[in-house]
Amino acid sequence: MTSLDRRRFLQLSGLASLGALAGCSRGSPTIGPIPDPAAAIVTRWRADRLARGSYSYLSLDSRPGDRELLAAPVGTSLFFAGEATSSSNPATVHGALMSGRDAASRLEAVANRGASVGIIGAGAAGIAAGRRLVDAGFGVDIYEARGSIGGRVLTDVSLGVPIDLGASWIQGVAGNPLSVIADSIDAPRIRTNWDDTRTYDVGGDPVGDRFWSAPTRTVNGAARQGLTIQAAIDDALVGRSQEYVGQFEFAVVAEFEHEYAADVSMLSAEAPHEGDYFGGADVLLPNGYLELLQTLTGGLDLHFSQAVERLAWSNDGVTLSFARTESTHDHVVVTLPLGVLKTNDVVFEPSLPAEKIGAIERLGMGLLNKVVLEFPQVFWDQSVDYFGYISEERGKWAQWYDMEPVTGRPIVVAFNAGSVAEALEAMSDEEIVADAMDVLRAIYT
Ligand SMILES: Cc1cc2nc3c(=O)[nH]c(=O)nc-3n(C[C@H](O)[C@H](O)[C@H](O)COP(=O)(O)OP(=O)(O)OC[C@H]3O[C@@H](n4cnc5c(N)ncnc54)[C@H](O)[C@@H]3O)c2cc1C
Structure with a gap:
């Protein structure tokens, strides 16, 4: 599909090799050179003329009833x-x-x-x-x-295994009509757990997981306080240390911006309270x-x-x-x-x-993009489903998912959303992959 501008790289050469030398491990599981990816797929959902974005969100301009309109x-x-x-x-x-x-x-x-x-x-x-x-x-x-x-x-098979470049998860399996369809064909499903994650700071040091609750409370509480989400965050961060701000912003990105595919500065305070959820686990579909x-x-x-x-x-x-x-x-x-x-x-x-x-003008169309990387072997931490990275540039390369248990191949997928994803879309595939590799090398070298 040319419109998605996905490409397969075989034996990417000349990519950043700065971190390829063995270095000191800071709690990450592997010491040693991180190989270049054998293959990569980059999505560009904004540039896709038949989608022009990933999915919709309630913007600051949205009014109640816009979706009904x-x-x-x-x-x-x-x-x-x-x-x-x-x-x-x-x-x-x-x-x-x-x-x-x-x-x-x-x-x-x-x-x-x-x-x-x-x-x-x-x-x-x-x-x-x-x-x-x-x-x-x-x-x-x-x-x-x-x-x-x-x-x-969009299930891609160019790597020889099904990889979903658009939707991946059945979100909430209990009572979900997709579960009925999956049951009817006995489709295999793999449960995942968003809480099963480890986060690394910009230098690759693991950080504890105690920083999640304040950002979540702040964003969810904005509507009750009559504030925009951004204003509630700004209030919460007054006088805080750089480290606190970095972890707080990371949690906002991972929990909300990746969920709604937009910067929180663009989101209505009602966005986190919109709609219903099916209960039960989120699952991935190994067959696509x-x-x-x-x-x-x-x-x-x-x-x-x-x-x-x-x-x-x-x-x-x-x-x-x-x-x-x-x-x-x-x-x-x-x-x-x-x-x-x-x-x-x-x-x-x-x-x-x-x-x-x-209603069409007021509702927002968000952006979530994926970068799929296949390596000769797994070198990342497999004791958790996800890993996160608190980058210098707010929100960049914030979340990664280990796809090896789903595909049986050494594949990891990175997610970027909102303005970070928009900026990355303007870069070449080679530049995007090199940027992603800098993060993996920061964490795992
Ligand atoms: C990266 C990404 C990750 C996502 N993750 C998840 C997830 O994990 N779980 C989840 O539940 N959802 C997820 N979603 C959202 C989910 O994929 C969408 O909500 C859903 O697939 C939208 O279905 P739809 O039928 O409304 O639109 P679409 O699937 O976009 O269907 C619209 C169709 O119209 C066609 N079309 C466009 N223009 C024309 C034209 N002029 N003439 C004829 N045809 C045209 C398009 O090609 C397309 O096939 C994700 C989406 C993206 C992009």
């Missing part, structure tokens, strides 16, 4: 789904899935049997809407600009997330490499224009990502109602 049908012909329309489970795969089912139910309530339905987008929302409508007897065509289903569920969506596609009419450019709608129907063709349907379900709706890449004629446009 985004989800609201327009007349009887246009229906909306997608993670950003979900007020119960935004920014998740299960939220997208449920929003697709909800849009299908709304459509069924007004449509004549036998009506023709077009769906724009074959991500979780589009596939779920299509499944429900086909099962209810509607004729459904799903138009997808990419060459395959999934959207922001995509197979969950694939199980829903039986009998669906999927049209790939069909980018909708224009959508002309009235209550009599909707005409979709593509580069060379058109198709007309009685009803259309739009599952375009919020990031795409924020652009003029798809033209609505007439334009959408002002209140929906307002």
